[in-house]
Amino acid sequence: MTSTNRYLPPDTVNALLNELGDAMPLITIGKSVNGLPIYGLKLGQGKTKVLLWSQMHGNESTTTRAIMGLLGDFKAGKHSEILNQLSLYIIPQLNPDGAKAYTRYNANAVDINRDAVALTQPESLALKNVFDQFQPHFCFNLHGQRTIFAAGKNGKPATLSFLSPAADDSKVITAARLKAMQLIAAINDSLQQDIPGHIGRYDDTFNINCVGDLFTSLDVPTILFEAGHYPEDYDRDKTLKFIRNAIIIALNSIAEENYFHFSVQQYQNIPENSKDYVDVIIEGVTIKEGDKIYNDQLLAVQHQEVLIDNKILFQPKCVAYGKKLDLIGHQKLSITELKINTLIDFEVEKTIEIF
Numbered sequence: 001m002t003s004t005n006r007y008l009p010p011d012t013v014n015a016l017l018n019e020l021g022d023a024m025p026l027i028t029i030g031k032s033v034n035g036l037p038i039y040g041l042k043l044g045q046g047k048t049k050v051l052l053w054s055q056m057h058g059n060e061s062t063t064t065r066a067i068m069g070l071l072g073d074f075k076a077g078k079h080s081e082i083l084n085q086l087s088l089y090i091i092p093q094l095n096p097d098g099a100k101a102y103t104r105y106n107a108n109a110v111d112i113n114r115d116a117v118a119l120t121q122p123e124s125l126a127l128k129n130v131f132d133q134f135q136p137h138f139c140f141n142l143h144g145q146r147t148i149f150a151a152g153k154n155g156k157p158a159t160l161s162f163l164s165p166a167a168d169d170s171k172v173i174t175a176a177r178l179k180a181m182q183l184i185a186a187i188n189d190s191l192q193q194d195i196p197g198h199i200g201r202y203d204d205t206f207n208i209n210c211v212g213d214l215f216t217s218l219d220v221p222t223i224l225f226e227a228g229h230y231p232e233d234y235d236r237d238k239t240l241k242f243i244r245n246a247i248i249i250a251l252n253s254i255a256e257e258n259y260f261h262f263s264v265q266q267y268q269n270i271p272e273n274s275k276d277y278v279d280v281i282i283e284g285v286t287i288k289e290g291d292k293i294y295n296d297q298l299l300a301v302q303h304q305e306v307l308i309d310n311k312i313l314f315q316p317k318c319v320a321y322g323k324k325l326d327l328i329g330h331q332k333l334s335i336t337e338l339k340i341n342t343l344i345d346f347e348v349e350k351t352i353e354i355f
């Protein structure tokens with residue numbers, strides 16, 4: 001199984017950005033470790049300022065696709081109320097080196113979302129400089145998440161997840177956190193109609209090295225958006241539609257100032273994410289591990305995303321087995337349906353040909 005959509009290298013993004021034309025001039029806000037330009041765009045005439053950045057993790061492309069779609073909408077004259085009420089600063093792809101290599105990290109193997117305070121990397125500095133100069137009233141921190149998350153313990157797959165990060169170790173609800181919580185509650189209220197039970201919330205353990213936590217501690221409401229998995233949608237085309245709607249709902253709520261109607265309780269009612277899923281569970285497998293043979297086992301398989309020839313290959317990897325597993329498979333297969341050896345040597349065959 002492969003996906004062409006999931007790979008979004010800087011050349012593709014920059015070609016799309018250049019098509020936007022003179023009405024949306026590109027600002028070079030910095031250069032990556034490997035010298036690639038990092039672009040930003042300013043749009044809108046409103047007083048309230050919103051800073052959005054996507055793909056600080058290079059292998060999380062769905063929100064960048066959402067941003068490119070949104071920019072196309074703006075060019076076509078849609079969502080004019082947003083641009084009348086708000087001023088937007090959009091960074092479509094903060095980590096172009098990571099996007100090119102399809103990795104979470106930058107070219108120095110640093111996670112930019114753990115570098116918010118130390119600012120050792122050019123990508124981290126580019127974002128912080130924009131934050132300091134633009135002085136946003138709200139920030140949208142746009143990410144993608146793996147297929148492993150359920151919206152609540154043993155819940156449906158988490159297609160979208162959100163977080164209002166803590167501002168300190170006490171996790172006290174500051175004014176900034178409250179606004180982020182209210183906005184997330186507004187998004188959830190609207191999108192539950194489209195994807196009931198598929199929206200999750202992350203735990204709010206404070207880490208000042210994460211950008212969202214730092215910006216929240218500086219009194220700027222910051223929302224973590226996570227584009228996750230919808231059943232059978234490994235290209236993330238369905239998720240793309242939902243995350244794009246989530247961004248538009250949040251911007252409209254800020255423009256119309258109607259998020260005040262939502263409560264902390266409504267935010268806290270969103271179920272917390274739980275690591276309950278694997279991609280495939282295969283039934284009836286005989287496992288060999290060391291000298292021992294285990295019959296009639298459940299085998300949990302998780303796809304590893306590997307970049308090959310500009311496509312993402314989903315390489316199935318054996319991660320666990322047992323008579324019972326505390327895991328849910330997005331797909332369930334019986335070993336008899338598969339044209340593979342029924343005996344799996346768990347130590348040798350870490351990857352398994354099932355597609």
Ligand SMILES: [Zn+2]
Binds near residue numbers: 060143
């Ligand atoms: Zn991420």
